Amino acid sequence: MDSDNDNDFMDNVDSGNVSSGDDGDDDFAMEVDMPSTTERTQETDDYQYKVLTTDEIVQHQREIIDEVNRVLKLYTPKTRILLNHFKWDKEKLLEKYFDGSDDNTEEFFKSAHVINPFNKPTEAVQLKTTRSQCEECEICFSVLPPDAMTGLECGHRFCLNCWREYLTTKIVTECLGQTISCAAHGCDILVDDVTVTKLVQDLRVKVKYQQLITNSFVECNQLLRWCPSVDCTYAVKVPYAESRRVHCKCGHVFCFACGENWHDPVQCRWLKKWIKKCDDDSETSNWIAANTKECPRCSVTIEKDGGCNHMVCKNQNCKHDFCWVCLGSWEPHGSSWYNCNRYDEDEAKAARDAQEKLRSSLARYLHYYNRYMNHMQSMKFENKLYASVKQKMEEMQQHNMSWIEVQFLKKAVDILCQCRQTLMYTYVFAYYLKKNNQSMIFEDNQKDLESATEKLSEYLERDITSENLADIKQKVQDKYRYCEKRCTVLLNHVHEGYEKDWWDYTE
Amino acid sequence: MSSMSPSERRLQKELMSLIKEPPQGVTVDTESVHQNLSEWKINIKGSEGTLYEGEDFQLLFKFNNKYPFESPEVTFIGTNIPVHPHVYSNGHICLSILTEDWSPALSVQAVCLSIASMLSSCREKKRPPDNTLYVKTCNKNPKKTKWWYHDDSV
Numbered sequence: 063m064d065s066d067n068d069n070d071f072m073d074n075v076d077s078g079n080v081s082s083g084d085d086g087d088d089d090f091a092m093e094v095d096m097p098s099t100t101e102r103t104q105e106t107d108d109y110q111y112k113v114l115t116t117d118e119i120v121q122h123q124r125e126i127i128d129e130v131n132r133v134l135k136l137y138t139p140k141t142r143i144l145l146n147h148f149k150w151d152k153e154k155l156l157e158k159y160f161d162g163s164d165d166n167t168e169e170f171f172k173s174a175h176v177i178n179p180f181n182k183p184t185e186a187v188q189l190k191t192t193r194s195q196c197e198e199c200e201i202c203f204s205v206l207p208p209d210a211m212t213g214l215e216c217g218h219r220f221c222l223n224c225w226r227e228y229l230t231t232k233i234v235t236e237c238l239g240q241t242i243s244c245a246a247h248g249c250d251i252l253v254d255d256v257t258v259t260k261l262v263q264d265l266r267v268k269v270k271y272q273q274l275i276t277n278s279f280v281e282c283n284q285l286l287r288w289c290p291s292v293d294c295t296y297a298v299k300v301p302y303a304e305s306r307r308v309h310c311k312c313g314h315v316f317c318f319a320c321g322e323n324w325h326d327p328v329q330c331r332w333l334k335k336w337i338k339k340c341d342d343d344s345e346t347s348n349w350i351a352a353n354t355k356e357c358p359r360c361s362v363t364i365e366k367d368g369g370c371n372h373m374v375c376k377n378q379n380c381k382h383d384f385c386w387v388c389l390g391s392w393e394p395h396g397s398s399w400y401n402c403n404r405y406d407e408d409e410a411k412a413a414r415d416a417q418e419k420l421r422s423s424l425a426r427y428l429h430y431y432n433r434y435m436n437h438m439q440s441m442k443f444e445n446k447l448y449a450s451v452k453q454k455m456e457e458m459q460q461h462n463m464s465w466i467e468v469q470f471l472k473k474a475v476d477i478l479c480q481c482r483q484t485l486m487y488t489y490v491f492a493y494y495l496k497k498n499n500q501s502m503i504f505e506d507n508q509k510d511l512e513s514a515t516e517k518l519s520e521y522l523e524r525d526i527t528s529e530n531l532a533d534i535k536q537k538v539q540d541k542y543r544y545c546e547k548r549c550t551v552l553l554n555h556v557h558e559g560y561e562k563d564w565w566d567y568t569e
Numbered sequence: 570m571s572s573m574s575p576s577e578r579r580l581q582k583e584l585m586s587l588i589k590e591p592p593q594g595v596t597v598d599t600e601s602v603h604q605n606l607s608e609w610k611i612n613i614k615g616s617e618g619t620l621y622e623g624e625d626f627q628l629l630f631k632f633n634n635k636y637p638f639e640s641p642e643v644t645f646i647g648t649n650i651p652v653h654p655h656v657y658s659n660g661h662i663c664l665s666i667l668t669e670d671w672s673p674a675l676s677v678q679a680v681c682l683s684i685a686s687m688l689s690s691c692r693e694k695k696r697p698p699d700n701t702l703y704v705k706t707c708n709k710n711p712k713k714t715k716w717w718y719h720d721d722s723v
Contacts, residue, residue: 201673203582231638247672
């Protein structure tokens with residue numbers, strides 16, 4: 063551990079030298095032997111996640127049901143309802159199931175809205191199911207022979223047509239799948255999937271039902287998450303739920319725990335807070351609080367955009383004369399208005415202090431927000447860069463370089479994007495971070511990565527001619543290796559801080 | 570009879586039984602129904618011994634062709650809207666069986682009885698706390714409101 067620290071420290075020293083002027087050639091000499099990102103690849107390697115297609119999801123669902131049913135030996139659709147009730151956590155289901163007495167069994171099925179299969183059907187139910195005369199359907203009031211009527215084990219029977227209509231409405235209009243209950247008022251027994259598919263005949267409704275139950279399987283299963291990318295139908299299955307970088311087959315990279323873009327080094331909870339802060343209007347109201355005052359008499363909001371401190375409220379019903387500086391009445395200011403500090407009542411002072419505080423916290427937020435947005439914007443441009451780089455690679459191949467020799471350019475853009483993304487989230491991390499020795503090291507790492515990233519970006523935008531080609535290749539390669547390494551150092555430092563509890567937060 | 574849709578057939582049957590054996594204090598305005606089977610006006614009398622004794626109210630039921638698989642739209646109409654913690658001054662009623670807890674096995678009669686019992690169990694005549702805002706901002710159709718059923722005791 064100590065030696066790791068030393069390394070980090072050394073890295074910091076090195077980078078300090080570099081960022082203060084060298085053009086990158088020197089760091090190449092230093093870094094050439096360094097194994098790149100080994101640590102991080104190892105870290106991701108032991109997290110074996112899988113990307114599943116819709117069919118594989120359905121298959122996976124069946125496997126879980128079968129596995130549980132080897133123990134429970136119930137009617138399969140019932141097991142499915144039970145599993146859904148336990149959010150597809152089979153261990154929890156089995157634990158509850160084998161937990162104690164008959165009372166518990168009763169309660170177990172009841173809470174999952176399933177009739178206890180070990181109960182003998184009550185007489186009323188038996189009577190209803192064995193009855194041979196015609197029955198009246200309580201929904202359409204038609205009197206029908208018993209074979210036109212059906213119901214669940216709860217004994218509420220309706221005609222086949224009404225069931226079909228009922229289920230169709232629930233599926234199509236209310237988008238219910240796994241949680242459709244019996245049509246009788248106040249009965250919460252759930253309709254199982256086999257019954258639904260048997261009763262519903264319209265293929266479109268069946269397909270929709272299948273989608274709904276698959277969706278609820280993924281959404282309530284803690285080890286699965288839909289890829290959040292637009293129109294992507296894959297889901298990711300993980301061995302245990304945690305904030306991890308997952309890479310969908312569609313190319314999207316996201317955090318398994320929260321579904322946002324992969325946001326190392328900041329943690330999900332802070333990112334969530336940050337996104338909320340950026341989205342909602344709170345910053346608008348902060349601006350208002352920091353840059354306007356209220357008329358001390360009528361409370362109308364005033365922004366002072368120039369002029370002297372003698373204010374006359376424009377509200378025609380108010381027209382109050384007051385001093386902008388101390389918010390006191392203008393009258394005693396008289397001829398010597400500039401000395402209004404004399405009239406410094408405690409209240410006015412407190413108001414000014416509060417405003418001062420708001421102003422500085424707004425400035426602080428904007429500092430981080432601007433940098434965060436800046437990297438986000440640049441990342442969008444970088445995506446365009448891929449296109450221009452492709453063109454450049456073709457040019458270079460005409461300048462007598464082989465295909466393999468020009469691949470470094472694509473690699474450079476990959477790393478550039480990766481660094482931008484990391485940098486972007488470092489500002490969210492930093493916004494909530496309290497200052498201490500470690501946070502200062504973090505900021506140094508951040509500064510160094512940032513300046514290296516900007517350099518790399520700049521190199522990639524230069525024109526390539528046959529004269530400077532070799533030189534540029536050398537520079538780009540040196541720089542991206544350096545960036546990659548700095549990025550790893552920064553992330554490892556933050557991770558180490560998480561492990562060792564270095565980070566204090568402002569909220 | 571055969572030209573009727575299942576929804577109309579059911580409404581017809583409900584109407585007949587409601588006219589033949591109406592629950593106490595509930596009368597169907599048959600004239601309104603004969604004009605249009607999908608909009609019923611139903612009069613409800615405040616029960617004796619309750620805060621609404623002596624008052625008359627009118628409910629409007631609107632049925633779409635998915636009835637009874639979709640719930641009817643039910644509102645108080647007319648000049649006298651009951652002052653009740655679950656009834657907004659525009660006539661909208663906050664009652665779970667009219668939305669989430671609707672079941673096709675329920676009926677107009679069951680809804681009327683539910684509303685009558687909701688009125689009878691009221692202990693203080695007052696509007697819902699968010700009445701002003703709700704009435705100003707709500708959709709004309711109460712089924713479009715995402716009701717929050719705070720309390721089943723009243």
